[in-house]
Amino acid sequence: MDIPAKYDPSLTEDKWYAYWLEHKIFHSEPDEREPYSIVIPPPNVTGVLHMGHMMNNTIQDVLIRRARMTGKNACWVPGTDHASIATESKVVARLKERGIEKSSLTREQFLEEAWKWKEEHGGIILKQLRKLGASCDWDRTRFTMEPALSKAVINTFVYFYKKGVIYRGVRMVNWDPVGKTAVSDEEVIHKETKSKLYYLRYFISEEGKATGKYIVIATTRPETIMADAAVCINPNDERYHWLKGKKILIPLINREIPIIEDDYVTMDFGTGCLKVTPAHDINDYEIGLRHKLPVIDIINDDGCLNEKAQILVGQERFEARKNIVKMLEEAGNLEKTEDYISPVGHSERTDAVIEPKLSLQWFLKMEDLAKKALGSVEDGKVKLIPDRFTNTYRHWMETVRDWCISRQLWWGQQIPAYYTPDGECFVASTKEEAYKEALEKYPDLKIEDLTQDEDVLDTWFSSWLWPISVFDPEKPGFPDRESNKELAYYFPTNDLITAPDILFFWVARMIMAADEFMGQEPFSNVYLTGIVRDKLGRKMSKTLGNSPDPLVLIKQYGADAVRIGMLLCSSAGNDIFYDESQVEQGRNFCNKIWNAFRLIKGWEIDENAKPSDAASKAMEWFASLLSKSIETIADHFSKFRISDATMTIYKLFWDEFCAWYLEAVKPAFGQKIDKCTYEISLYFFDSLLKLLHPFMPFITEELWQNLSERKDGETIMLQPMPKAGEINEKAIADFEIARGCVVNIRNIRQSKQISPKQAVELYVKKPFASSAAPLVAKLANVSKIEECTEFPGTTGVNFMVGTTEFFVPVQVDTAAERVKIEAEIKRYEGFLAGVRKKLSNERFVSSAPQAVVDLERKKESDATEKLKALNELLQRLK
């Protein structure tokens, strides 16, 4: 045999992936079989593979490969997301490196640059997925900004607009001054930030002149005082009653503003006086609306102060804050400062401090959509796994606000709203259609007079159509099951595997879109993976530099090892603490499989020999254990307990198949193996490979191909998953007894001492006389075993190794044993009383399901028997 003792993934992985591609194994199209489809959560087109993707896509691949092997028509749609903000900011940064400002380019020039970037970097992440072994149907690769999908987005916008749920309005939005765009509420992350609370003196005005009297107002944002529109007090605050009707001067610029009263102000925070700055604070804006205050916007899109501020014009907001504090201090307006920790909103994409800003944006009304989407989850039509996310989901759906869908960017689907010169808006899928509509009202209008809205749509406004649009390039935005076979067959998809942080951004909205356009849920199960963290519990991120490069890992350990490493430690919804030792474990497992194969392949066959007793016993046992494990694995999968399923097969292969089965059947050194045992062993190995395949596709293909002669194009990927056969519980129980014995004998041989506990076990199990004896002899490497007939204390265990006879005297502390047994008897008596009480309860017997009652009956009889046995044992000890 010249198979190396170490498995080398670099010799197999690329080879088999190319083989699968060549034979179009991933390809899917509708047929008579039951469909099983997954759409990939499209990664950012400019992204690179990180550990989160690895996790996520490994699970998807496991599910899709398993589905393929259980006879389903498996379809995994890959693709990428155009990711407006993320991509645009990358392109802007790259231009800047070349000394080009975005503002110096036209929209067309910029988009050209962006597409160039996309062509260069767009495919990287998908290529990386192949390294992982992802069995996506690459022919179906989609991009959220490709023509058909963009068209779907535009049509969807027009659809909702005509329906009256899209509107345009001036609202306070979350402004990202770095990305220079509005972001949705969900894209704002609040972080506890150290800041200062500045106590400022505002002097009372009389006919526009400052008097000596002043009030003190606390603020964290002194740079916005120039935008103040009023000072607000609580109407019930007696301290400030004297202020009513008075006017106040804004420090430094001495503009006069009124005192107003509003319940919003809490009396015991700060000084009880609140400066109202409608343009720069969401709450102030609402107070402003109630009191009809003017809105003075002093901050530009880039976060710098403008002329309306009168002072510090052109300065960036944080710089302005520093400077104005100095000025206030010099002017005698600063009373004191206090350290203060407050939550400050940051942009998810650029990490810039969010500026609340008034602007004209497009919104989608969410109320009705959210209600239905909540229903889908509450009715169980969409199951969240783990289901504790249902609570958070509900909460979000009940408090959802209208969705700001416009973004002040260029990379994305431009909003199909067209304006006439006097500002009237026509919404239609194309400029021509909008023009046609506009002509009815403005017969003299020329098409050149129409200008399209500058903004693009939020990326999520395209990804919420993903599970529909990927199957429907024909009638984008107006899906039609009747005419579209693909959509009719693969939609709705089965499972969605994604991270919980986009449950609302994406998952909820996909449910809404699918309900609206398909009248159906887009998937039945949403498996939420955890966030991959490092050993210290930090989220893996590029900026922290704590994320290993998955491709380097794959190169070092092999894709199968990385997959196993991830799967073993990932239970749904729990964060994953990544540690390289997990991948090492995966690699070691690969090697174990490899060496088991080496052993089996190395056997020489004796055509005439019959299986030994030990081998027969082992085969009987393993056949049952295999069936049992197949059932267990199926059960784990049905509950999305992927890591349990992984562990089940891991232990089955390593702890049972290698450690016990192979040891039991393996011929002595230099001996041949009988044909029957050989073939059955081969069959077991083949079954195990198939069970392992979804988890570790490459090594299983390699070994399966080498297990017997295969034709070109054959692959383990398309083999039927082994089905559970009959389970012989007695064979399993017998083997367990033998195993217990072997362990005991090994212990005796190692220590020449036996503990009372072990002696009792040996005695009670009485295995040596049973049919398991040959097995025990084989596995314990013992040639003769004698039953120990007397209770320990007087005798010992007798066995032979080779020709040497061993006798191990056993001493048992009978008094201690008695105490133990008595305690156990007491426990059983209590237990039995409880069970009997339950069974005598009429209500329990009549209302509980039959299976539960039967279980109780079984418990009763089992316990009765056990009690009897224990009592007998106690008698013998006396």
Added chain:
RNA sequence: GGGAGCAUAGCUCAGUUGGUUUAGAGCAUCUGCCUUACAAGCAGAGGGUCAUAGGUUCGACUCCUAUUGCUCCCACCA
């Protein structure tokens, strides 16, 4: 501030409507072994008052109450 969840071995987690296990697994640790498939291995071993305090029960890791600590979500008091 409101809501949800978690707390089990050094680490990561199981524990299936309270019982048949003296609370399990994997990894890590320790002790022996280079035994002809595998040292990326084999054979063993140690390690937990199941966060704390009460309660219900014949019996609680499991149910109830309170406390402590952590996580997440929502809201944001200037």
